[in-house]
Amino acid sequence: MLGLGILKGFYITAKNLVGSYFTTERLTTLEYPEVRAKLPPASRSFPFLVYDGDNPVDGLRCVACRICEKECPPQCIYIVPERDEKGKVMKKPRIFDIDYSVCMGCQICVEACPFDSIKMDNIYEIAVRNRYEPLLMHREQLSKPNTYFHEINPVDAIEVDTRLAEEKRKAEERAKAAAAAKAVAAAKAAAATPAAPADAAQTAKSAPAPAPAPTPAKPTTPETK
């Protein structure tokens, strides 16, 4: 019958209109500024830097290895490592900038970071009046405490914390084992009378064992000399 399809359509629309007053699952809109949708923990907008403890500069997990800078697809990260008074490269960033107006929130920097120091934020109200300066985020604006990360993404934060604690524990164990080995070697060297070969054995053993501290010192010393 001609017109039946149209009548059917009226019925459907009327059902939807009336139904939205009775069933909440049909009503999907929110009155935005007053009511806000709860963001899922995984939701991501822009990256930020995580720091442990209270000091946003010394507590930064970032060691300025620049892997994220290299991997970033739109190349919106800019890093300059800190140098001490001798000009030696230190393991923290002096400049860490992310241009939010270029960043596309792909999360590749987060996946690339081996130190869990960069994570995705879920802020979205970042409107500014000027296109250039205010959206270029510096280290100070990017640094946020670990408690904040726990707030926005508790599942991942706990996982990261346990992993970091585990790594720390392993590193300590390794250091302890190295120290014990060192002590044993020293005792052996003391037992054996000649002093010169004992020294050589000691240095050979200690070089690979303790974690990161002595390794960067080695290449830099000849340069500074």
Next chain:
Amino acid sequence: MNNASTSSAPTTANATEAEAPVSPFPLHSSPFGPSSASGATVRAVNDEFHGDLLEISLGPHHPSTHGVFRMNAALDGEIVTKLKPVFGYLHRNHEKLGETNSYLANVPYTDRLDYLASLTNNWAYVHAVEKLAGITPTERCEYLRVILGELGRIINHVCLVGFLLNDLGTSFTPLLYSLRERERMLDLLEELTGARMMYNFFRFGGLRTDVSADWLARLKHYLEGLFARYLDEQDALLTGNEILLARTQGTGILKPDLAINAGFTGPGLRASGVDYDIRKVDKYSIYDRFDFRVPLGEHGDTYDRFMMRMLEMRESVKIILQAMRDLPDGPVNDPKAKSRGLRPKAGEAYGRIECPKGELGFYLISDGTPNPYRYRVRPPSFINLTILEDLCLGQTLADTIIILGSIDIVLGEVDR
């Protein structure tokens, strides 16, 4: 000039084309010519129209063109006698960028090609790289990819059905219902991937993260509940609607021969009755394990192209439910296959999948460096657009809008 009547227009048009083959249809000139020019020069520029035809420029900013797309049409009364698609307003240098990026860094860029179905774009690119580098995805990952890919197809078709009806000018309501369903699916995807549109979720040999059983259960609940209701509602609302039938049946007929010769792919091709679906023909991934039907049309008109989408959504739901039923346990990512710092051996590969709009292919040449030597996209939207003029000739201007809508283009993919 003024006495050139409509009947003699075609012959004079041919004559001017033969004399001056430069540009029979000046793309960037106003129909009125430069303001300083005399009336005679204006006539010379638009010689074909002879004052009887109206040149109309639809777009580049027009709600009916689905993006920054422009159609230059010549109208005789209400009938389209000439139509040239003009694109390039959104050009983003995608292919050249792809050659300077590493293999992994291209994945988020492919999201931006067809932003209504990012998941399938990711899949096509990752599929091509896996072919190039000889990576085999894990079993669980293959199933999850099918689930996500089909979900991407549903999201795309939901959009298309809504916007097509919006293009008709008859109704805004179906679009609202469609977008409501799309939002629900995007909510699920946001929870999984973290983003609503630019997922960046596929990795070489796997996915970025695993999918939880709870998430899958909710997806299943949704597809069997609210989404099934939406499909039935939309069917009742539209498929038998007399206004829709009158406007879409018999307009924009695409003959199978023309479709095949033009390289037309996707639901539009199947609406013309050509049984060509890469999921069945090429059997990439694990599509040979699922039981599904490829719907075929008869007439190749706008209505058939619309119906193909409605039927395909139901088939996609079937595939997702089958994949969920058979989903094996195990790792999503092969620990040996690494995404970062991938350096495939020198060689070339062409990976293609059936994306919601047709055949999406990526052609890659590697020279052993961390970034592709050549990176080329075969986008379905772009190639499907090439026969827009053939579909629209002899139709009214209002029908041209629906025909464009039924081809289903996304300008990010057309211009790249």
